[in-house]
Amino acid sequence: MSLSREAIVEGLRRIVGPDAVVTDERVLVESSVDNFRKLQNIFDVHTMPVPAAVALPGDAAQVAELLRFASDNGVAVIPRTGGTATEGGLESAVPDSVIIDGSMMNKIISVDPYNMQATCQCGVPLQALEDRVREHGLTTGHSPQSKPVAHMGGLVATRSIGQFSTLYGGIEDMVVGLEAVFPGGEIARIKNVPRRAAGPDIRHVVIGNEGALCFISEVTVKLFPYFPENNTFLGWTLKDMATGFAVLREVMVNGYKPSVARVYDPGDAGLHFSHFAAEDDCVLLFMAEGAAGIAKATADGIQAIVDKHPECTQVPSEYIETWFNDLCWDASKITAEDERIRQTRNVNRTTEISADWGSINDIYQTAKARIIAEIPDVTMMGGHSSHSYINGTNMYFNYFFNVVGVGPEEETEKYYLPIIGIICEETLRRGGSIVHHHGMGKARAPWVKDEYGSSYYILETLKKSFDPDGIMNPGTIIPL
Amino acid sequence: MDQLRIVVGFKVTPDYEALRPADWARAGDDAADGPEASPGGRPGGPETRFVRRILGVFDEAALELALRLRDARAERGLQTSLAAFSVAGRVADSFLKTLLALGYERAARVEAGAALDFAPGATAALVAGGAQRLGGDVLLLGSRCGPGDSGVVPFLVAEALGRPCLTQVTEIAPADRGRLRVTFTADAGPVRAIVSTPCVLAVGNAVVSMLRVPTLKDRLATREQPVVAFSAADLGVDVTEELDREPAALVGLETIDRGRAGVIVGGATPADKARALYETHLRARLERL
Numbered sequence: 001m002s003l004s005r006e007a008i009v010e011g012l013r014r015i016v017g018p019d020a021v022v023t024d025e026r027v028l029v030e031s032s033v034d035n036f037r038k039l040q041n042i043f044d045v046h047t048m049p050v051p052a053a054v055a056l057p058g059d060a061a062q063v064a065e066l067l068r069f070a071s072d073n074g075v076a077v078i079p080r081t082g083g084t085a086t087e088g089g090l091e092s093a094v095p096d097s098v099i100i101d102g103s104m105m106n107k108i109i110s111v112d113p114y115n116m117q118a119t120c121q122c123g124v125p126l127q128a129l130e131d132r133v134r135e136h137g138l139t140t141g142h143s144p145q146s147k148p149v150a151h152m153g154g155l156v157a158t159r160s161i162g163q164f165s166t167l168y169g170g171i172e173d174m175v176v177g178l179e180a181v182f183p184g185g186e187i188a189r190i191k192n193v194p195r196r197a198a199g200p201d202i203r204h205v206v207i208g209n210e211g212a213l214c215f216i217s218e219v220t221v222k223l224f225p226y227f228p229e230n231n232t233f234l235g236w237t238l239k240d241m242a243t244g245f246a247v248l249r250e251v252m253v254n255g256y257k258p259s260v261a262r263v264y265d266p267g268d269a270g271l272h273f274s275h276f277a278a279e280d281d282c283v284l285l286f287m288a289e290g291a292a293g294i295a296k297a298t299a300d301g302i303q304a305i306v307d308k309h310p311e312c313t314q315v316p317s318e319y320i321e322t323w324f325n326d327l328c329w330d331a332s333k334i335t336a337e338d339e340r341i342r343q344t345r346n347v348n349r350t351t352e353i354s355a356d357w358g359s360i361n362d363i364y365q366t367a368k369a370r371i372i373a374e375i376p377d378v379t380m381m382g383g384h385s386s387h388s389y390i391n392g393t394n395m396y397f398n399y400f401f402n403v404v405g406v407g408p409e410e411e412t413e414k415y416y417l418p419i420i421g422i423i424c425e426e427t428l429r430r431g432g433s434i435v436h437h438h439g440m441g442k443a444r445a446p447w448v449k450d451e452y453g454s455s456y457y458i459l460e461t462l463k464k465s466f467d468p469d470g471i472m473n474p475g476t477i478i479p480l
Numbered sequence: 481m482d483q484l485r486i487v488v489g490f491k492v493t494p495d496y497e498a499l500r501p502a503d504w505a506r507a508g509d510d511a512a513d514g515p516e517a518s519p520g521g522r523p524g525g526p527e528t529r530f531v532r533r534i535l536g537v538f539d540e541a542a543l544e545l546a547l548r549l550r551d552a553r554a555e556r557g558l559q560t561s562l563a564a565f566s567v568a569g570r571v572a573d574s575f576l577k578t579l580l581a582l583g584y585e586r587a588a589r590v591e592a593g594a595a596l597d598f599a600p601g602a603t604a605a606l607v608a609g610g611a612q613r614l615g616g617d618v619l620l621l622g623s624r625c626g627p628g629d630s631g632v633v634p635f636l637v638a639e640a641l642g643r644p645c646l647t648q649v650t651e652i653a654p655a656d657r658g659r660l661r662v663t664f665t666a667d668a669g670p671v672r673a674i675v676s677t678p679c680v681l682a683v684g685n686a687v688v689s690m691l692r693v694p695t696l697k698d699r700l701a702t703r704e705q706p707v708v709a710f711s712a713a714d715l716g717v718d719v720t721e722e723l724d725r726e727p728a729a730l731v732g733l734e735t736i737d738r739g740r741a742g743v744i745v746g747g748a749t750p751a752d753k754a755r756a757l758y759e760t761h762l763r764a765r766l767e768r769l
Contacts, residue, residue: 019751021571058749104749275494318500322530328499339690344694365703372696379693474724 003073005052005096011073012055012098018465020104022054031080031099034089036412039347043337043408045093049078049095050077050474053427056145060179060187060217067215068185070471073225080212081123081151085158086350087441089210093349093475100215108132108217117176119193119220120286122153129221138331139226141168145329153216157437159208164259165387166252167289168224170437171208179218180206205462210349210439211473213466225437229258231297233320234302236312237281241265242361244284247306248388251286256301260287260324260386266365267382268324268398276319284312285320345403346379349416352421355432360385364395367426377402388402397423420431420444484553484658486546486676487616488564488584489607489637490539491625492572494528503527504735523599525628525730528746533571535691538622542683544691545652546620547582551652561585565610567592567603570717573707580702581694586706588614594719597627598730600721604636609715611641617677618660623647623684628730646675 003011022028032048033041040046052075057063069076076097090097105121108129111116111137117127120129127148130140143162144150149162156178161170168174177192190203203480206214238244244263262285263380264272269283277283284306288298306312309424326442341347341392355363364383371381383397401415424434424447434451463478474480494769504526535543563586564579566572573663576587590610597601609618619641638645650670651663660675675681691722700746713717745760747753 019749230713243570270574275571277531279574315528318530322498322500322503323532325500326495326531343690344692377695379695381696400693402695 001076002096004307008052008073008075008096008098011069011394012053015069016055016057020056020058022056025050025054027054027112031090032081032092033236034085034088034090034441036086036441038338038406039341039403039411040207042341045408047409048095050455051099052096054099054101056101058107059329060181063100063102063181063215063217064185064187066098067181067183067471070098071183071185071254071469074471076214076471079153079157081153081157081213082125082146082149082155084146084150084154084351085439085441087435087438087443089441089473089476090440091159091442091475093442093480095257097474102215102217103151105153106151108152111138111223113137113223116223117220118223119218120152121150122156122215122217122219123151124152124153124360126150133223135224136223137226138223140174140221141224142171142174142221143328144393145327146211147328148330149334152219152221156207156216156219159437161387161437163386164287164289165243166261167257167259171221172204172223175207175219175223176204177220178206178216180214182200182214183469183471187217188214189218191404195383205263205466210476210478212443213462213472215247225291227290227292227295230289231321231326232295233285233317234288234299234306235283235285235315235317237277237283237315237318238309238312239280239282241282241364243277243309243311244282245357245361245385245393247284247309247312248385248393249306252388252390252393254301254305256287256298256305258298258302259289259429260285262286262384262386262390263386265382267370268382269318270386271380271398272323273319276315283357285323287320289322302452305366307356313475342383346400347415347420348398348400349405349413350396350398350438351420352394352396352436352438353427353429353432353434354387354392354436355430358430360393360395363426363430367397367423370422371399371429375401375415375419375421377404377415390430396436424450440477442475442479445475445477448478482658483559483561484618485561486550486563486618486620487611487614488546488620489541489611490540490543490564490566490575491536491581491622492533492568492575493536493626494526495700495754496528496533496627498531499526499528499685500530501735503530504733523588523727525555526733527594533575536622536625536681537687537689540622541624541686541689541693542681543579545604545683545686547692548688549652549654549660550583556654558654563587563614564618564725565590565614567596567606567610570767576704577699577705578691578694578709580705581698582692586614586708588713589706590763592708592712592719594723598630598728599723599726600630600632600636601726602717602719603639604633604640605717605722606715607633608637609712609717610642610710611637613710613715617679619643619678619680620652621680621682621704623682633680633689638680641678643678643680644675645680646673647682647683650684650686650689650750652681669719697747713753725740 011154024468028050029046076094078099081102102122106123107121109119177190179189264283269277273283288295385393387394402413428450533633553560562584564584567587572589573666581589590606603747621634648665653661655661655674662675731756
């Protein structure tokens with residue numbers, strides 16, 4: 001028999017204390033969604049079940065008690081830290097769920113410049129950790145646009161990636177060890193070592209679990225020397241994405257590791273580079289960084305590769321550097337965007353996928369053409385590739401549409417989900433992955449079996465084994 | 481009046497918030513030798529080539545208010561024609577094409593051939609010339625735009641055109657007999673006036689401040705509509721002469737440090753931090769009140 005909301009709240013208060021349980025109705029309503037339903041948030045129209053409470057544990061032991069309580073009583077929990085998710089992963093899909101918010105677990109436990117690693121609790125903002133390690137002349141190398149607001153636990157839980165990924169890798173390449181709390185209250189710690197071959201690498205059970213298997217309470221990440229004085233920016237305009245993908249491929253195949261390697265299509269380039277790019281121009285850009293010799297060799301190598309493509313026209317590096325310095329979100333940008341949406345009902349959404357070099361341009365071209373033809377009220381359909389690998393790259397579809405004739409609560413059904421559907425279909429058809437770095441959340445969970453194919457067996461077994469009662473973030477990764 | 485002709489003059493401005501610190505202090509250099517070249521080599525203020533262009537905040541509001549006025553008049557069965565122009569080079573084209581897609585019938589730019597930062601007299605002469613060339617019963621302008629703006633351009637334009645001018649306009653609605661009901665901000669607060677045309681309205685801190693966005697289909701439908709370009713000479717304006725008459729010239733820029741001293745209040749929990757904030761920083765001050 002399920003507990004009443006009052007009994008749930010009472011149980012939570014016994015574990016973390018009354019001051020660490022939030023039942024304010026406004027907080028609960030806002031906690032029922034993430035940025036997937038940002039239009040509903042902006043217009044204050046809420047349709048998801050309201051959680052019973054937000055619990056703010058102070059340590060892993062309290063998290064363990066909370067999860068034990070949830071397991072014993074069949075209460076759904078949603079792990080959360082910074083709350084910057086974009087794919088519905090933080091939505092409360094079932095009534096009377098509990099948000100376990102790790103943002104009070106915000107201690108930087110150690111910064112170890114000799115062993116080049118830092119350990120922190122899940123609620124440490126990435127920006128705070130980055131600021132701390134910079135005092136030692138180091139960097140985490142992780143810089144998603146959400147850096148000022150995202151927390152370490154959530155970044156690991158969603159397999160985040162940053163703007164410098166081509167050099168430093170995604171978060172999965174940075175995490176050397178972690179601590180996680182599983183349903184029933186088991187606290188598991190994976191030690192911090194340079195590498196291991198003692199069976200499967202179980203870090204990857206935890207990294208990217210999106211709160212559907214466990215709560216990440218602590219992480220240890222690699223550190224890198226920080227040489228901003230050597231940052232070198234390079235940029236070109238060109239007329240088609242196929243050439244841009246080809247250049248990115250050549251750079252990667254030849255072994256260069258620029259921290260930033262991107263190609264923007266004309267629509268997306270128009271949002272950032274209209275002061276130097278023509279309306280039909282794509283923009284190709286790179287940043288080389290690291291020790292002086294490495295940065296120079298990287299920049300020289302890229303220059304030599306692009307020089308072989310006369311269809312690319314080089315632009316002054318200041319264009320790229322200035323753009324780059326203004327890239328991250330901050331609170332004022334988020335507020336301004338919300339106000340623009342409120343006034344214009346013009347909404348910006350993104351969907352990111354990955355595929356091999358042989359498929360990526362087809363996916364981009366086909367999905368774009370279909371969206372323009374099939375979805376009404378689209379005002380911009382574009383995208384860019386921003387994370388490349390030796391065997392392929394990502395495509396970050398960036399699109400805007402006017403919300404016409406429906407309320408904010410119907411925006412996802414009329415526009416957003418159909419667009420996601422087209423992108424997922426075209427990606428899966430060509431063997432790509434439907435999620436590059438935002439996480440599955442609940443938005444793309446309906447495609448999980450197509451994404452995993454026969455390996456879905458492994459995912460399903462993990463879910464059943466670690467979360468037999470189905471209390472961990474129901475509906476995320478695996479749909480209800 | 482069954483037909484109202486509205487002309488909006490708007491400014492395309494560098495996104496100053498994205499400017500690198502080093503690019504602020506370039507006055508005295510020939511900083512305008514980029515896409516928006518200054519043949520006269522007049523000091524052009526900060527180095528702004530490397531940041532994107534945006535609509536001035538009040539100019540954007542003026543453009544949207546004109547569309548809303550058109551829509552409101554249409555509901556009464558009244559016709560409205562819209563034209564927009566900017567004193568700018570090709571950098572304004574993408575904005576002008578957006579306006580054509582939104583239903584502005586005519587779009588034009590006035591090419592100054594010189595940098596006009598800190599030159600309100602020359603700017604006003606070109607704006608007045610552009611407005612006269614496009615005709616119109618109502619000229620809408622933004623009150624001011626960005627760092628270095630004097631805020632006097634709308635007054636100078638109105639004077640040059642011999643039209644009355646209302647400033648700090650926040651709302652415009654149709655009134656009877658072709659007149660307009662205009663809300664503007666005065667020292668005492670908001671004021672509503674019935675205004676006859678022709679007139680100049682300078683838009684201020686309007687509640688409606690953001691321009692709607694055309695669909696890709698709208699853009700496709702107006703793709704062939706031209707953006708007309710006028711030179712200063714076409715408008716009978718001698719920019720060099722106007723610049724020479726400017727009463728003030730930019731001679732230097734320096735960054736003002738607006739940093740404020742601060743401390744980070746520590747504590748294990750929000751309650752601890754609140755307590756520390758109160759005990760250490762607030763209590764004594766509050767007791768003195």
